[in-house]
Amino acid sequence: MAKLDLLLNSYHKFIAIPWRDDAAAGQRVIFTVYNEADERVLRARIGEFEIVTRQSGHKWFAFDLTDTFAHWMSSQKYAQRYFENPDHLMALLPKYLDYLDNQFTAFLAANPIDAQTVVSLIGVGSLFSFVKVKDVVDRFAPKVPGRLVVMFPGEYENNNYRLLDGYDGWNYLAVPITADKDY
Numbered sequence: 001m002a003k004l005d006l007l008l009n010s011y012h013k014f015i016a017i018p019w020r021d022d023a024a025a026g027q028r029v030i031f032t033v034y035n036e037a038d039e040r041v042l043r044a045r046i047g048e049f050e051i052v053t054r055q056s057g058h059k060w061f062a063f064d065l066t067d068t069f070a071h072w073m074s075s076q077k078y079a080q081r082y083f084e085n086p087d088h089l090m091a092l093l094p095k096y097l098d099y100l101d102n103q104f105t106a107f108l109a110a111n112p113i114d115a116q117t118v119v120s121l122i123g124v125g126s127l128f129s130f131v132k133v134k135d136v137v138d139r140f141a142p143k144v145p146g147r148l149v150v151m152f153p154g155e156y157e158n159n160n161y162r163l164l165d166g167y168d169g170w171n172y173l174a175v176p177i178t179a180d181k182d183y
Helices: 003-015 036-044 046-055 068-074 079-084 086-091 093-109 133-143
Strands: 029-034 059-064 117-122 147-157 160-163 175-177
Touching (some): 003 036, 003 175, 029 036, 036 046, 036 147, 046 117, 059 093, 093 133, 117 133, 133 147
Parallel strands (some): 029 147, 029 175
Antiparallel strands (some): 147 160
16 A cells, blocks of 8 residues: 555544544644655645545645745745845745734635634645744644644654754654554
8 A cells, every 4th residue: 555545544544533622722733744755646635635534524624835935925025135135035034924824814714614624734845944834833723723734744753843854853742644653
């Protein structure tokens, strides 16, 4: 069985487990961890994650982060100057996180999100070197009354997550779903 089939199976088994109503925001976060080389295949099969979520009695909405940096950057008054001198962009990046937060809040308001809803983040790899996934999750998780599922291209080992095999990992207390873990 292919790794993504195993991942989908593990996700399906986990998402079908009855949800606790009293879980804190950090306990409602699920990292679905897969090899970054499988990004295109996962995107092609994202509908299967939606299907098994709905089969488990939950709603599904996906928030795609892929193009957010390009949209945000193109809206900057001095975008051309930042392209000419990218070192100056570092001071501006905290505003990108604010932009993401505003876009996510608008997304939630535009959809019927409730305590039985999965909100999936896809395109997380596009954040690499701009903002930390942990910072995004810390902002987004309290806003989702159901479950926040992060489609995470990277590695998970000993409660440590590494995005795109990056050097700096971080410890996060979310539930990890991996191809080799059966629920």
